[in-house]
Amino acid sequence: MKKTYPICIAFCSLLLLGSVTAQKNKAQQIPSLKEVFKSDFLIGAALNWPQITGKDRAAAVLIPQQFNTVTPEDVMKAERLHPVWGTYDFSKGDQLIAYAKRHKLQVNGHTLVWHSQLPPFVHRIQNIDSFRTFFTDHIKTVAEHFSGKVQSWDVVNEALNEDGTLRKSIFLTKLGDQYIVDAFKLAAAAAPNTALYYNDYNNEQPAKRAGCIRVIQELKKAGARIDGVGIQGHWHLGKVPFKAIEESIEQYAAQGVKVAITELDINVLPTKVTGAEVGQHFKGDAASNPYVNGLPDSIRQQLAADYATLFRIFLKHKDKIARVTFWGVHDAQSWLNDWPIPGRRNYPLLFDRQGKPKSAFYAVIDAKLKK
Numbered sequence: 001m002k003k004t005y006p007i008c009i010a011f012c013s014l015l016l017l018g019s020v021t022a023q024k025n026k027a028q029q030i031p032s033l034k035e036v037f038k039s040d041f042l043i044g045a046a047l048n049w050p051q052i053t054g055k056d057r058a059a060a061v062l063i064p065q066q067f068n069t070v071t072p073e074d075v076m077k078a079e080r081l082h083p084v085w086g087t088y089d090f091s092k093g094d095q096l097i098a099y100a101k102r103h104k105l106q107v108n109g110h111t112l113v114w115h116s117q118l119p120p121f122v123h124r125i126q127n128i129d130s131f132r133t134f135f136t137d138h139i140k141t142v143a144e145h146f147s148g149k150v151q152s153w154d155v156v157n158e159a160l161n162e163d164g165t166l167r168k169s170i171f172l173t174k175l176g177d178q179y180i181v182d183a184f185k186l187a188a189a190a191a192p193n194t195a196l197y198y199n200d201y202n203n204e205q206p207a208k209r210a211g212c213i214r215v216i217q218e219l220k221k222a223g224a225r226i227d228g229v230g231i232q233g234h235w236h237l238g239k240v241p242f243k244a245i246e247e248s249i250e251q252y253a254a255q256g257v258k259v260a261i262t263e264l265d266i267n268v269l270p271t272k273v274t275g276a277e278v279g280q281h282f283k284g285d286a287a288s289n290p291y292v293n294g295l296p297d298s299i300r301q302q303l304a305a306d307y308a309t310l311f312r313i314f315l316k317h318k319d320k321i322a323r324v325t326f327w328g329v330h331d332a333q334s335w336l337n338d339w340p341i342p343g344r345r346n347y348p349l350l351f352d353r354q355g356k357p358k359s360a361f362y363a364v365i366d367a368k369l370k371k
């Protein structure tokens with residue numbers, strides 16, 4: 001009797017442990033986006049620093065389970081990699097590469113040339129030759145450092161105005177129109193086996209799309225390599241421009257390049273702006289933040305319906321699409337909680353603040369499985 005008692009406790013504990021593990025496994029047994037779409041296109045997410053370092057526990061489970069490609073949300077931007085003239089800090093970017101390697105994830109580098117998030121010293125460069133030296137060295141050093149480690153680069157990001165003309169960025173002002181061709185040629189030389197993309201928001205809209213096609217044609221005419229166009233995909237609930245998106249996928253593919261959806265999210269909050277101009281900021285009030293206590297069913301259903309329609313379009317054109325990347329893993333992380341109005345509660349992604357799949361997640365899965 002004395003001996004059987006502890007054995008019984010040990011046996012019961014094992015049973016209990018088994019049941020807890022079984023429950024945990026059951027909770028984790030949700031479909032996997034990367035598996036469901038594995039014969040169609042890659043499925044990705046933008047990762048922030050807590051996710052790269054494993055501090056975000058919900059994301060730590062979701063990332064390897066759901067995605068096969070990742071984009072650094074911030075750690076490969078110029079202000080992070082190149083804070084001081086000629087001094088590079090690759091530590092965080094390298095940590096992302098190591099994380100991706102551990103979990104067998106491809107990496108899209110974001111981004112080599114962007115007018116925003118530049119290190120402060122760049123704005124102080126007066127001399128054109130010095131500016132060109134910064135431009136050349138930055139692309140060469142960063143693309144070489146990550147060559148063989150990233151599978152694609154957003155070489156130039158957001159170089160167009162809404163009417164399709166070139167944005168009067170610091171690069172255009174100092175270097176002239178030629179800077180886009182130069183950037184792609186420098187990137188191709190430094191990273192010969194990396195896919196090279198032009199990336200923008202609203203470039204599914206006809207005027208901006210026409211500008212984007214001009215950029216592709218100019219690059220080709222100049223003998224530069226461009227492999228794809230990134231349509232960022234920052235869209236708004238109930239107003240996703242499905243027709244323009246489908247036409248754009250077809251028209252970009254007709255130029256002989258791949259299409260990637262690079263920063264997908266659907267903003268459910270009232271907003272006066274479209275696209276993703278990070279410089280736009282407004283003050284909010286209670287009316288601008290209506291879902292602090294949760295999302296009404298009608299909005300939840302609309303979000304699921306919008307995502308389902310989008311994925312049906314992506315599947316129809318899967319031969320043209322390399323990857324679909326969400327701009328974040330779950331709602332708590334999304335930049336849309338702070339843009340263009342800070343401190344709101346937004347719900348733009350497929351996983352909620354606890355990392356649980358939303359109706360929109362199942363709608364995306366069903367778009368593939370219940371055709």
Ligand code: G3I
Nearest residue numbers: 073074077110116117157201232263276277278327335339
């Ligand atoms: O990490 C610092 C933190 O240490 C500091 O205390 C805090 C104070 O402001 O700032 C933190 O950095 C912020 C960073 O996000 C991480 O949260 C930056 O200020 C903020 O500017 C940065 O915003 C990013 C934004 O680009 C500008 O770089 C967003 O995370 C990122 O989602 C967003 O991504 C862009 C794409 O690169 C290009 N397309 C549009 C897209 C959405 O704006």
